[in-house]
């Protein structure tokens with residue numbers, strides 16, 4: 042995949058090791074066959090935004106040894122459907138959701154807190170100010186294994202516009218670790234999509250969520 046080459050070039054440019062940057066293939070709207078094709082080309086981690094789509098694809102591809110992540114807005118009443126499949130949730134955004142995840146999962150699941158840094162009304166995620174409170178609540182939930190933070194900057198055709206948000210998320214992660222808000226160090230920064238992943242790598246991303254640059258344009262029905 043060309044994308045892997047671009048990742049290693051961007052990593053090298055910023056003096057980072059590409060093995061510390063996970064590529065997550067975002068398959069929303071794309072067919073199961075396309076996912077399988079990418080799997081056969083060596084891609085291991087895939088993500089979906091919608092519960093139904095995750096369930097359908099994970100069931101159809103059972104046995105393909107895919108690691109599934111959930112990255113979309115997660116409604117509390119849908120948590121139970123992803124329990125058998127999801128290995129990581131990038132979109133934790135409330136105490137109530139955390140409690141539901143804690144209740145439904147039988148073993149700890151990796152989670153990232155989604156932070157809405159631009160304060161966009163239309164976006165999911167919590168504000169930066171609310172993060173410490175959520176972490177405090179999560180501490181007592183033993184099925185939640187907090188590993189980091191996720192963000193999605195406002196869309197702009199100029200990818201450089203994402204950079205301040207990536208910097209901000211990285212700074213927030215450092216602050217959380219310095220102040221020891223959680224019982225262990227948070228290591229993951231889920232940031233960077235098709236248009237801006239090279240900038241995200243320069244700013245410390247450890248998890249890239251890439252759809253279009255792998256599967257092509259999405260067609261919504």
Ligand SMILES: *Cc1c(COP(=O)(O)O)cnc(C)c1O
Pocket residue numbers: 067069090112113193234235236250251252253254
């Ligand atoms: C769709 C989506 C992506 C991937 O976007 P592309 O621009 O196609 O790479 C990443 N993260 C989230 C949360 C998404 O919804």
